[in-house]
Amino acid sequence: xxxxLIAKIMKRNAPIVVGLDPMMKFVPEHIRKAAFAEYGxxxxxxxxxxxxxxxxxxxxxxxxxxAVKPQIAMYEQFGIPGLxxxxxxxxxxxxxxxxxxGDVKRGDIGSTSxxxxxxxxxxxxxxxxxxxxxxxxxxxVNPYLGSDGVKPFLKVCAREHKGIFxxxxxxxxxxxxxxDRLVKDGTGEKPLYExxxxxxxxxxxxxxxxxxxxSYVGAVVGATYPEQGKILRDIMPKSFILVPGxxxxxxxxxxxxxxxxxxxxxxxxxxxxxIIAAYQQEQYAHFGSQCxxxxxxxxxxxxxxDIATALGTL
Amino acid sequence: xxxxLIAKIMKRNAPIVVGLDPMMKFVPEHIRKAAFAEYGxxxxxxxxxxxxxxxxxxxxxxxxxxAVKPQIAMYEQFGIPGLxxxxxxxxxxxxxxxxxxGDVKRGDIGSTSxxxxxxxxxxxxxxxxxxxxxxxxxxxVNPYLGSDGVKPFLKVCAREHKGIFxxxxxxxxxxxxxxDRLVKDGTGEKPLYExxxxxxxxxxxxxxxxxxxxSYVGAVVGATYPEQGKILRDIMPKSFILVPGxxxxxxxxxxxxxxxxxxxxxxxxxxxxxIIAAYQQEQYAHFGSQCxxxxxxxxxxxxxxDIATALGTL
Numbered sequence: 113x114x115x116x117l118i119a120k121i122m123k124r125n126a127p128i129v130v131g132l133d134p135m136m137k138f139v140p141e142h143i144r145k146a147a148f149a150e151y152g153x154x155x156x157x158x159x160x161x162x163x164x165x166x167x168x169x170x171x172x173x174x175x176x177x178x179a180v181k182p183q184i185a186m187y188e189q190f191g192i193p194g195l196x197x198x199x200x201x202x203x204x205x206x207x208x209x210x211x212x213x214g215d216v217k218r219g220d221i222g223s224t225s226x227x228x229x230x231x232x233x234x235x236x237x238x239x240x241x242x243x244x245x246x247x248x249x250x251x252x253v254n255p256y257l258g259s260d261g262v263k264p265f266l267k268v269c270a271r272e273h274k275g276i277f278x279x280x281x282x283x284x285x286x287x288x289x290x291x292d293r294l295v296k297d298g299t300g301e302k303p304l305y306e307x308x309x310x311x312x313x314x315x316x317x318x319x320x321x322x323x324x325x326x327s328y329v330g331a332v333v334g335a336t337y338p339e340q341g342k343i344l345r346d347i348m349p350k351s352f353i354l355v356p357g358x359x360x361x362x363x364x365x366x367x368x369x370x371x372x373x374x375x376x377x378x379x380x381x382x383x384x385x386x387i388i389a390a391y392q393q394e395q396y397a398h399f400g401s402q403c404x405x406x407x408x409x410x411x412x413x414x415x416x417x418d419i420a421t422a423l424g425t426l
Numbered sequence: 427x428x429x430x431l432i433a434k435i436m437k438r439n440a441p442i443v444v445g446l447d448p449m450m451k452f453v454p455e456h457i458r459k460a461a462f463a464e465y466g467x468x469x470x471x472x473x474x475x476x477x478x479x480x481x482x483x484x485x486x487x488x489x490x491x492x493a494v495k496p497q498i499a500m501y502e503q504f505g506i507p508g509l510x511x512x513x514x515x516x517x518x519x520x521x522x523x524x525x526x527x528g529d530v531k532r533g534d535i536g537s538t539s540x541x542x543x544x545x546x547x548x549x550x551x552x553x554x555x556x557x558x559x560x561x562x563x564x565x566x567v568n569p570y571l572g573s574d575g576v577k578p579f580l581k582v583c584a585r586e587h588k589g590i591f592x593x594x595x596x597x598x599x600x601x602x603x604x605x606d607r608l609v610k611d612g613t614g615e616k617p618l619y620e621x622x623x624x625x626x627x628x629x630x631x632x633x634x635x636x637x638x639x640x641s642y643v644g645a646v647v648g649a650t651y652p653e654q655g656k657i658l659r660d661i662m663p664k665s666f667i668l669v670p671g672x673x674x675x676x677x678x679x680x681x682x683x684x685x686x687x688x689x690x691x692x693x694x695x696x697x698x699x700x701i702i703a704a705y706q707q708e709q710y711a712h713f714g715s716q717c718x719x720x721x722x723x724x725x726x727x728x729x730x731x732d733i734a735t736a737l738g739t740l
Binding site: 133135136144148153154155157158183185186188189190191192194195196199217218219220221222223224225227228230231232236237238239240241243245246254255256257258259260261279282283284285286287288289290291293294295296301304307308311356 | 447449450458462467468469471472497499500502503504505506508509510513531532533534535536537538539541542544545546550551552553554555557559560568569570571572573574575593596597598599600601602603604605607608609610615618621622625
């Protein structure tokens with residue numbers, strides 16, 4: 113799946129993933145109204161609204177980008193109907209041949225992580241049957257519990273040729289509270305994210321596809337921390353980096369160069385509200401809320417241009 | 427809700443939470459057969475099996491314990507039907523007046539954690555409506571992203587009088603890989619779990635119910651690490667400690683004393699497979715798989731005795 117992702121990035125000249133994080137305040141009024149008319153202002157109504165909203169965006173951008181990244185929290189908040197909209201979105205995006213990165217940030221003790229791993233990426237055993245469940249292509253993984261919590265994902269990745277992105281240095285303002293702490297390492301000291309970077313590098317080395325330069329094991333490093341991105345790019349040469357924080361969170365195209373390798377590969381940059389709620393920005397307001405998906409398409413094109421300019425791959 | 431939990435612990439003389447982590451290999455054959463006969467060996471069949479299994483256990487133990495802790499991964503692996511079984515379990519346990527701790531280990535950047543917080547503990551806005559969604563009483567929270575990712579949960583807890591348990595020192599063998607790292611702190615150095623302990627203590631101090639000694643903000647500290655439990659009990663005087671790792675993971679009654687305060691409160695000990703799969707252990711095998719729930723009841727009684735002996739609260 114990492115090789116499919118890379119091939120699609122090259123074909124589209126777009127190391128871009130669109131974050132499908134449908135907050136209700138982003139959903140245009142006409143979609144909300146129609147959904148509430150059918151299901152009421154209920155969890156079902158909210159789920160229908162975000163699904164219709166997503167579908168419009170996916171239809172407008174699937175030929176431009178290699179991948180989407182639905183953030184499961186935005187669906188999970190609406191309970192079982194919301195999670196059903198997540199699954200519908202995953203399946204629809206796969207029909208459109210998009211690579212689907214489930215932004216689930218799961219991680220637990222070994223036996224529990226195994227359940228997450230088979231549920232999100234692999235097959236679950238039911239009686240004598242093996243069944244794909246949520247079936248994303250990639251998942252994000254929280255490593256706070258150590259290797260016990262990551263290894264079940266690695267095994268499923270090897271079996272299914274899928275991938276994970278391990279949280280190493282997240283994009284949010286407080287990420288440094290733990291991740292930047294200087295920790296003892298042999299005779300010297302290092303920030304915790306470098307320790308994590310070394311762990312990811314070792315897993316990446318061990319879990320390589322038969323062909324290709326990049327591993328099943330990638331890392332999340334925020335666009336908002338370009339200096340750390342540069343260090344981590346060097347520490348994890350086999351790991352693709354998923355880069356959140358571009359756009360609304362403050363990351364700019366010029367900040368991104370350090371996340372990429374010399375061939376302009378090795379990273380994929382996420383934008384969520386910058387794309388999916390583009391119509392609410394001044395720059396794209398002329399599209400209007402009815403044509404929100406066209407605004408999203410224009411925002412993808414602008415992002416592609418911004419990154420290509422920064423990387424010199426125009 | 428923390429006060430309700432404490433009152434129920436005292437009433438039952440049982441600082442015990444039963445982990446409802448229904449792995450398929452625990453579900454007795456007669457339940458699996460009936461579920462598969464109705465729904466096939468499908469996600470729906472698996473979900474029905476774990477729901478019926480849970481219901482049997484809850485009916486057998488609800489008068490003995492104050493709380494249950496469903497581990498969402500065990501449901502999520504079976505996709506939307508599995509998550510519907512999670513919700514059904516949460517609702518059923520609340521009907522039985524059990525306190526429900528959702529073991530979800532969620533945590534993300536601020537806006538995303540907010541969605542998890544309202545979805546699991548609070549109310550979501552849908553149009554002009556406010557709706558409870560998954561509606562657990564407590565949730566476990568992963569703090570790896572720093573305070574940004576925890577604060578939305580704190581706000582919801584204050585509003586709803588619910589609670590969280592922040593992962594501080596987890597029970598699994600590899601928890602030390604990050605959590606035990608010695609980090610610089612002022613002029614000295616401390617293990618990372620102590621840094622976390624201090625953060626939890628500060629949040630706990632800030633988020634207290636109007637009455638009572640314990641905060642809305644608790645911590646997870648594994649029974650498998652009694653020495654660290656002792657240190658963390660001192661660092662976090664206002665925080666209830668959720669203690670996993672008793673029983674199957676190796677923690678014993680005698681290890682638990684340090685997690686409690688001088689009144690025998692301040693901690694609640696989880697056992698999952700030790701209770702729910704008791705019938706598969708030699709000691710309770712005579713119950714047979716048909717009477718698996720009676721075996722669970724016997725295991726709860728034995729656990730209550732073990733802890734009371736250790737605490738001297740017989």
